[in-house]
Amino acid sequence: MALFKGAGVALVTPMHEDGTVNFEVLESIIEEQILGDTDAIISVGTTGEAATLTEEEHIEVIAHTVKVVNHRIPVIAGTGSNCTDSAIYLSKKAEEVGADGLLLVTPYYNKATQNGLYQHFKAIAESVSIPAIPYNVPGRTGVSIEAKTMAALYHDVENIIGVKDAGGDVGKTLDLMRIVDEDFCLYSGEDGLILPILAAGGVGVISVLSNVAPKETHEICAKWFSGDIEGARKEQLRALPLIHALFSEVNPIPVKAAMNLQGKNVGPLRLPLTEMEKEHREVLKEEMIRYGILK
Template identity: 40%
Template sequence: MKSFTGTGVALVTPFRHDLSVDVRSLERLVEYAVAGGVDYLVVLGTTGEPATLTAEEQQLVKDTVIRVNAGRLPLVLGVGGNNTAAVVKALNKEALNGFDAVLSVSPYYNKPTQEGIYKHFEQVALNSPLPVILYNVPGRTGSNMLPETVIRLAEKFGNIIGIKEAAGDLVQAFRLLKGVPDDFMVISGDDMLTLPMTLSGGAGVISVIAQGLPEKFTAMVNAALEGNLEKANALHYDLMDIIDLIFEEGNPAGIKAVLEQLDIVESAEVRLPLVVATSELRSRISRYLQVGTAFT
């Protein structure tokens, strides 16, 4: 579990201008993140746009990341959905080869009860050959996995090792941190709340901005884990503007605009129903990357 303490990166899936998967840009992105000092990589999470990738494209993304990473960092694969039987079917050893854990989102759209969420993850835990990190993101799923449900799962299933908590609610995060077993990881799923959650006992973050500014964001997380509040605060306040910017028009449009301006990816294309960042947002991102501040 120490492998997933620190800074994880929720990788984008780069596209060419014709919207095909851009393998060369993905290769550069992996190398850039590794060189920037992040601790692990998350493949085909929400930021990777798996909902608009074919099965063949998803396999291409997995194969590319595994090949380029070459065992240097732990890898986490997004395996989730709102059809429990389909998620269980996807949790087979062959599909998970090369990965160290799975990140499984709480069922979306169906809006299950807390008991339904528990029963869903019970099946995930019973069928996963790899450790499981839960993912709570009510802004996308339409339902909130409450702390009591997470605590219940954490106490029952030893292979559920943590949660990516992205409710945007610090009080909920504190209740999780207070209630879960000591060896259960509460990982921030919100870049802006990473510092307070980590300082309160969290295990770090699965971040979006860390693939654009890996050295700076990783330094903030490490400072927080080490209890260096002065350094962590300074970095946090420096990063706040760019964190706001990348989510202003949705994810991953903002972070792809950052990566394009840094020449990490060839284009900032996303697939419909997402659209690329506006020229006005791109201009503000450019200003931040050049001088460290955003237009007000």
């Protein structure tokens, strides 16, 4: 069974100017997301700057998110790591504080074999009882989960329910969908490919765009599921220039800049991420105005 169907937001982690986590703003942006019909909150993933949070901060952000959401929509915690033991620790803590599910990024830098990936995800998922979603993003981690490996994890490990697919190759996605069953939960990991992933049998998107346009991102999925294919297509195409601007620099640099332009006060980024280049920021601002989410 899907943890959620539709558009889940890969939420940023707001910071004070001194780089500490801003829990007050975190609460306000969660409330805005729920009012904007977001279907799930994904806490402390790539967009949430998981790589530069301490383990204590990581757990605190997940716990605060769970508390604020208060069962209104699912909360999925990013607890992946390139160290299996660290991922198990974070996953157990996320379950303890009430997360509904886990998002587990492919281990980065190690460049594990397919057997290594299988054993890594299996060990993490079997350490908890809540659903787990591996996150395939080879452009950031240097390794890709092959279709056969993902299918084996899905068939062999009871609480591995699907995948967040940011591989960018819909042909490979179709290879995977051919060898799993109809209960497999495929989520797009790329805002520019929501519609193709839904057409491949997907159940939604884990979205960066939703941080600045929750209603609009939700509507792409909602229109598709209601049978309004043309409406969904138009919404996807209308969003593409803004999506390109949101990825003109490495995520989450542009989306934090966009949210600050909207007055959400999510603050700075932690090094080694830096503030958005001026020329990219101007293009982003123009696209936000064109899309209707900035005056």
